[in-house]
Amino acid sequence: MEEIQSQSDNYRSSSSSASSPITTKIPSNNLYYLRKPNLRQPISFEDSPDWGEDDTEIDIDQVEEEEELGPTPFAATTATGSPALSKLNSGSLPSIPMQEISANDVRKIAGVSIVWKDLTVTVKGKRKYSDKVVKSSNGYALPGTLTVIMGPAKSGKSTLLRALSGRLRDPAKMFGEVFVNGVKSRLPYGSYGYVERESTLIGSLTVREMLYYSALLQLPGFLQKKSLVEDAILAMSLGDYANKLIGGHCYMKGLPNGERRRVNIARELVMRPQILFIDEPLYHLDSVSALLMMVTLKKLASTGCTIIFSMYQSSTEVFGLFDRICLLSNGNTLFFGETLACLQHFSNAGFPCPIMQSPSDHFLRAINTDFDRIIAMCKNWQDDHGDFSSVNMDTAVAIRTLEATYRSSSDAGAVESMIVRLTEKVRVTAIFVFVSFSSLLSISGLPAHIKEIKIYTDEESNQHSGPVVFLLGNLLSSIPFLFLISISSSLVFYFLLGLRDEFSLVAYFVLNFFMCLLVNEGLMLLVASIWQDVYWSMLTMVSVHVVMMLAAGYFRIRDELPGPVWTYPLSYLAFHTYSIQARPSIPGLLENEYVGTSFAVGQVRTISGIQALHSAYDISPDTNVKWANLLVLFVMAVGYRIVLFILLYFRVSKNIAICRFYACNRNTNKGR
Ligand SMILES: Nc1ncnc2c1ncn2[C@@H]1O[C@H](COP(=O)(O)OP(=O)(O)OP(=O)(O)O)[C@@H](O)[C@H]1O
Incomplete structure (x- = not known):
């Protein structure tokens, strides 16, 4: 018991211990991650960052009700976001062109719901198509929301994104089902936009010219392209840069990385897509540009667009803007659900997020097998340079625990029943x-x-x-x-x-x-x-x-x-x-x-056909x-x-x- 107590205490940083009833002194070298065994309790504000005034218990029904009500206006979205956003609005964070983010300017888009069920992607290994890059993934993205696919490098994020958009590269093969608005079909041309990780912009054009050029290529001749270009500029908060040369010239620097990324996204927006896939929108961006990018995407989502993107890591305030997270490790889905529920899930599995740590860092620390090399290094040092027991956590064990906890959790059940509802x-x-x-x-x-x-x-x-x-x-x-x-x-x-x-x-x-x-x-x-x-x-x-x-x-x-x-x-x-x-x-x-009838929910639970339809139709269990x-x-x-x-x-x-x-x-x- 003492061991468990001491390990449990190791999770609390000095600031959390101040408010904690547990008075045990925390070792000063405890900056690393340890597993906390059998901790099954709701996250408290002492354990996790402050996410606003909401209770940390997630009311799935309420969330679904909100989803059914459709996209929320931007003002409403920011009001319930992370505290970092309220800081941003109150001006305590570096200022960004928020004047462009106005609900009045917003044109509504009819976003689509996308559901993936049992999705597996294999690539040709030494033997025939034996390597699974994505393994039996389930999830969904709804109109007006931001869904992030997160995970360590090479975990299959980009592959899943490509599979959903129908843009897998040879020799990858996809198995499983993708439903668009409840129908098993591919996304038709023009209904979606896919933004690659690398910018491919013409440096000698201004932002407006670049977007107009894209519009000419993408849209049929009879459409009014200028207004679509202006809409895209507005949506991506590029008003101040519209007439600037992308590559710059001898007296002027080219566009910064953040703006280049936003121009790249704006290029897809000229088509007014219902769903947008973005591979690493924060790639090579500093923290301010990253936050501006995510706020802009949140604004875009509030118009009704469905946005799915992959991401390696994010800051706490950026993380607070996500609606749903799909956490991958080595192709396995370790979690799919609301972002707050993900924190709860880690806590339930015995890995509560320490205060002062970004949730995404925390997740990656637990599931990134690259940390095993550091552990091995620390083990060699241990004898000569003191105690490194705090980093001796086997990532493989953590992944297995998280996987097992997710499979038997109500979160997996909620995803399955939502998938049933969206497809049934x-x-x-x-x-x-x-x-x-x-x-x-x-x-x-x-x-x-x-x-x-x-x-x-x-x-x-x-x-x-x-x-x-x-x-x-x-x-x-x-x-x-x-x-x-x-x-x-x-x-x-x-x-x-x-x-x-x-x-x-x-x-x-x-x-x-x-x-x-x-x-x-x-x-x-x-x-x-x-x-x-x-x-x-x-x-x-x-x-x-x-x-x-x-x-x-x-x-x-x-x-x-x-x-x-x-x-x-x-x-x-x-x-x-x-x-x-x-x-x-x-x-x-x-x-x-x-x-x-009944529908399988995860591997351990089933729900009846009546339950699956209950909230949508008044169908009796008799x-x-x-x-x-x-x-x-x-x-x-x-x-x-x-x-x-x-x-x-x-x-x-x-x-x-x-x-x-x-x-x-x-x-x-x-x-x-
Ligand atoms: N078409 C393909 N052919 C062969 N291998 C592939 C193909 N697509 C993906 N892979 C392999 O699948 C693995 C996952 O790649 P993917 O790009 O999806 O990972 P990721 O999580 O996006 O990583 P990163 O962020 O580092 O790009 C990699 O090892 C990659 O080499």
């Missing part, structure tokens, strides 16, 4: 689109229905038929056709999308869609009998469908729909509601697809209520036909239709 939305969308648009397309049968009603009117006036005979005949003759349509289109859709391969589930899907078509046909007959005119009937049906889609709870969760009109009665009248998700207690096709939902659809189909019966009995039999009524009125007016 696609399947839900597909089901919604299929049901909504297939039933919408079926209104093409309206002219035939109108003709049938006209024939019925004639027959009825000759007393050859009645509404019951007409309705029964219509229903019985349409059932085989509707069933054929529902089974053929459902089967194609179901297996094309790869929904759950189980007979009962496929059968429910077909039945559900068949019921939807039956309800829709009842509605069509009703509308057709009211108007008895193709144009007006079509217009009414399309409008009714659009309103029902909006009220069904897909575009906006039903609990959040305005109560009057949208929830009561529209969402209850829309058959889409019952078909797809329905009331919280009566889910439809989503229950079919997700209830009883099983088998989908049959109640089918019953509701059946009642609706019958209900529409009862209303139609009443209408036929009282109106059509008397040859009354709204159109004819208006036409009659017009003729009477003309006669006068």
Whole structure:
């Protein structure tokens, strides 16, 4: 115990010990890193740098809520950033052209979410593609955020960045999946920008000319390039340098490194990319230029752009600006998540960040195997030059511990469930689109229905038929056709999308869609009998469908729909509601697809399909209520036909239709 206590105390610097209840004296040579065994406690402000007033416990739900709200304005972002930023705003740090950073100047960009799942990159070693440079990495980047890929040299940072942007160099090969906005696809030309580590600028051009030249190369002829160039200059805070020669001349020095890097990024911004990949944005920059660069990128992210970059090391204030960190060591992901959670993770694994140390230095010290050489050197010296036990930490052991802690942590779980949410939305969308648009397309049968009603009117006036005979005949003759349509289109859709391969589930899907078509046909007959005119009937049906889609709870969760009109009665009248998700207690096709399923979360945990969708859709954890939902659809189909019966009995039999009524009125007016 004493040993543990003394090691634990070694983590505290003199300043932390002052405020610490632990009064043990700290050895003066304790400037090195040691592992603190089994320390599982939340980070306290004594152990870690001051990150503002927030609690260090991370509320994932709150973070996700903020993400769903979309990009925050720049002012808001800086307000909750690291204390260094508040210093910067109060003027205690060297001044930078902050006048350019104004929320009013900001044009919003529709950023994209990018998700990588089980991503592995191999390169050709001595044997065939055996060397893994990136190993089964999982992570995501969201619009309006800064995501940093951090790690020691040769840990695979640039390779991961290249793999995500689809720019891997031969002979590297990528395995795994990359989703862009939930869809497994490559980023199309123009939607992303990739900034290389080395500047490739033409020294004899001014900044503005360089950007204009880039715009000419990148953009089609008809676009107004000048305004895009000015936007890029503004976004990268280059206003003071716009007319300066990049390479300088005999009486004037060329642009400093920081500005050159920003010009390099601005070159990509002329395309107004939704996502920006930057390899080492702080490469060769001094601390002021580095901070200015990161503040500028933070401002850019606040416009909605998704920014991912690699970085070897950063200062504390720069680190405070990151939203998420992907920590790599030798291709392995040791952590992915919020930056504060990373500090907590190191603390949980027994490596709390000592006060006065930059978090990034701390992380790298723990996972950089290059330190092993220093350890070996110290061991040789140890006998002759005193005690070097404080540096005797085996990096390999630290990496293994961090890896194991991450695998079993809630952080890994949170990443997995976020990945599930970002990618699963696609399947839900597909089901919604299929049901909504297939039933919408079926209104093409309206002219035939109108003709049938006209024939019925004639027959009825000759007393050859009645509404019951007409309705029964219509229903019985349409059932085989509707069933054929529902089974053929459902089967194609179901297996094309790869929904759950189980007979009962496929059968429910077909039945559900068949019921939807039956309800829709009842509605069509009703509308057709009211108007008895193709144009007006079509217009009414399309409008009714659009309103029902909006009220069904897909575009906006039903609990959040305005109560009057949208929830009561529209969402209850829309058959889409019952078909797809329905009331919280009566889910439809989503229950079919997700209830009883589970998704692997890390290596030790699973979450249910319901949990994965819970916050996005009001889906119930109860099983088998989908049959109640089918019953509701059946009642609706019958209900529409009862209303139609009443209408036929009282109106059509008397040859009354709204159109004819208006036409009659017009003729009477003309006669006068
Ligand atoms: N196309 C390739 N062919 C062969 N080896 C490659 C390829 N791409 C990456 N590597 C190797 O993968 C390892 C990781 O490289 P990468 O550039 O991704 O690391 P890094 O973390 O960005 O390091 P640094 O910051 O030093 O550039 C290196 O050993 C590199 O030589």
